[in-house]
Every structure is written in structure tokens, then in C-alpha cells.
Amino acid sequence: MTQRKSKADRRLDLIDAAHRAMLQHGAEGVHLNQIAEEAGLTSGAVLYHYPDLRELLIEAQHAGMERFYERRMKKISGISDPADKLVVTIRSGLPDGPDDAGVRLLCELGGAAGRNRVYATLLTTLFDRQVSMYQTILETGAAHGVFTLAQDSETIARNLVALEDAYGYRIIARHHSIDPDKAVELILDYARLATGNPLRPADRR
């Protein structure tokens, strides 16, 4: 028998297992047994902890989203120069490559959101949080005189997040000429117009 665990620990394992299973089989196409297998358990054990599988899936999506957001915040937390900060933020919103797990999962959700209100809400909330994040950077830069905003900060922030999202999809779909570096360049091209700052792409981060 697999090693026994406390309820709380096992639930964390299961959220992780569900995360992995969804990546392989789709957010909606994933099966109970696939999750059980990822967790090294039987289907019965999974049901013991999550009688309603949908609940587990939602928690897994939520956790993935949270992790994605936290990782970004952490990456940019140490940077004080607004221009550097903006560049790094843009990079951190893009997948590392076509197999980036975090972003893959977010993309999965995009389609499902049209049919599933919970997923729609999750994505919408994430979008808005990212917009706020960018807005703060933009406003700070403007206050320091580093940025001269060509539009109001909400507009720029929304467009930046939108560009990030869209190029994320392109990268996941393996577009032949749009890789993470290229995507950063494209988004920076907009950011330069909007902030009036030459924004040098940070060398690797």
C-alpha cells in the first residue's frame, strides 16, 4: 500500500496530481483514474478525499493560477527601476517555451470558460489582478518621470496583459517564428510607444 498521509497532505498531493493529469489530458477531458495514477493511488482513495471530482479540478486550477501569479510577483519584487521592472514583468508573463506547465494549464481554461462560469471567473480575476500589477508599475514610473504615458494607465495595462495572453497561446501552439524572445520584443514595441521609454530587453532573466 502506498504510504499513508494526513488528510491535508494528501489533498495537496492530489491537487498536484490533478494539475499534472490535466496538462496531459486536458482540463475537461481528464479522468479520475488518470489523476489517481499520477498520485500513486487508486480511484477510491481519490474519491475519499474529493467525493466531487469537479471540486478537485477547480482547486487544482486555482492553485496553478495562484502559483503562476506568485512566481511573477516574486521575480519582480526586488527590482526598483520601473523600466527594468516593466521588462521583467512582461517576460515573466510569457511561457518559457511550448511545454511550460503553468501557462499550458491557463490556456486549457480559456476555451472551457465559455461554458463554465467558475473557470470564467477564475480567468477574469487573474486578468484583472495582472492589470492592476501593470498599472502600479506604470503609475510609479510616471511619478518618477521615467515614463510618459501616452494613454491612461488602465488602457496600457490591459493591452499589455492582453498581448501577453495572446502570445502565450501562440508559443504554446508552437508558432514557428514567435518564441518567448520574439514575443517580448513585440510587446516591448507597444510598451515603448505607450511609455515613451526605450525599454531595453533585460539580458536573460
Next chain:
Amino acid sequence: MTQRKSKADRRLDLIDAAHRAMLQHGAEGVHLNQIAEEAGLTSGAVLYHYPDLRELLIEAQHAGMERFYERRMKKISGISDPADKLVVTIRSGLPDGPDDAGVRLLCELGGAAGRNRVYATLLTTLFDRQVSMYQTILETGAAHGVFTLAQDSETIARNLVALEDAYGYRIIARHHSIDPDKAVELILDYARLATGNPLRPADRR
């Protein structure tokens, strides 16, 4: 018995039925019986025409994509002024609302593309075609002196398509403050910076 049809006619019916069924149940979650019902046939008849269901689904996606693109081209075909043309093109790339069938289906595909090469290729191709479409408009406008491009046309075109895509997802997910009109405004805000043209939003089209 349902009226009989030639092989070719029936296949067209089935593609249409599959299209409708996918909208209701998801591109990947759709079932054979649901397609059969949409077509007014039994599952056996569907399999007679498409022994491999995946093939039907791919053809249906392909057809949906083609229809989406053709509709756009038709809407903008009569317009000669580049500025008007650009505005109408932007609008035509967005869903009418959260229930817009064509765009819903495209969004479905986004997530699946990470796991399915065929879908990835379809989406990538569509993206590139849309980029070309915008590039032509931009270049024409520049040649007429109506636009003063702040960046090369490919960069602008890619960013425009990306913005369209991303706001399409937001609209489908029922973002509370981003509806089609708002999305047009946001995209136009970028387009103005990039083209140096004041681009009035066309009143309803």
C-alpha cells in the same frame, strides 16, 4: 427514415452538425450521439461517413475557421479608405458577444492546441493569415500617406491580431467591463499610436 442524401451532401451536413454540437459540448467533450442528433441521424450513419470521428471534428473546425475568415474579408471588401477599413477589420475580429458561435469555437481550440498538433497548426495558420490581412491594410494606408507607421507593419499587424485574440477570450469569459465596444476602443488606442491616425470608431457595423 430521414431523407437520404449523397455522400458529399451528407458530409457537409455532418460538418455543420459537428460544428453545432462542439459549440454546446466543447471541442473535445463532444459525443458521437450529440453530433448524430444535431444531424437528425443515428450514430451508425455518422460512422458510415466518418469511421474516424476525429477526422470529422477536424474538418468541422477547419470549416468554422474558414467561415470566420471569409466573413471578415467580406465585411471589409467594400471599404476603400484605409482608416475605415482598419476600424472595421478590428471590429470584425471580435465576437459579437459572449455567445458568438464562431469565436467560441476558436477559443475552444486554444487550449487543445497545446496537446494536439493539428489544432495547433490550424490556429497558427489562421493567425498568420490575419497578420497578412492587417499588414496589407497598413501598407496601403502608409502608401496613401494616411498612416505614419511607428513600427514595421508586421509588428503592428501581429500586435493587432494578438489584441483581438486576447479580448475575444475576455468577452467569451464575460468580463464585466470589457464588451465588444470597449475592446474595440482598447485596440484602437494602440492602433492610433502605431499609425498616427486618429481612427474614429465606425458607428455600428
Next chain:
DNA sequence: CTCGTATTTGAATCTCGCTTCAACTAGCTT
């Protein structure tokens, strides 16, 4: 009008995943 064939049906069968639950056991408590 009749034959021949392509299309469609409907029922039988198969498959697979979900659900349930009694039995088992690891690890804590006292």
C-alpha cells in the same frame, strides 16, 4: 417496373470509467 446498390436503422455487444462498499492496515493513543 425491377434490380442493384448506397445509405440508414436499430439492436446487440463491447468497453471503459464512475461509484460503492466491505475488508484491510498503518499509525496513533493510552
Next chain:
DNA sequence: AAGCTAGTTGAAGCGAGATTCAAATACGAG
């Protein structure tokens, strides 16, 4: 070390959907 409890298993039963196929039938050709 004996008992208790919570976590886990494995097997049985169920149901939904896919698949198969012989029989039925619509339609065109001759």
C-alpha cells in the same frame, strides 16, 4: 501491546457511449 480510527484497497455493479452488423429501405440505372 492492544484498540481505535482514518486512509486505502480491490472487486463488484452500473451506466453511458462506442462499435458492429444484419436487416430494411430509398433511390437511381437500365
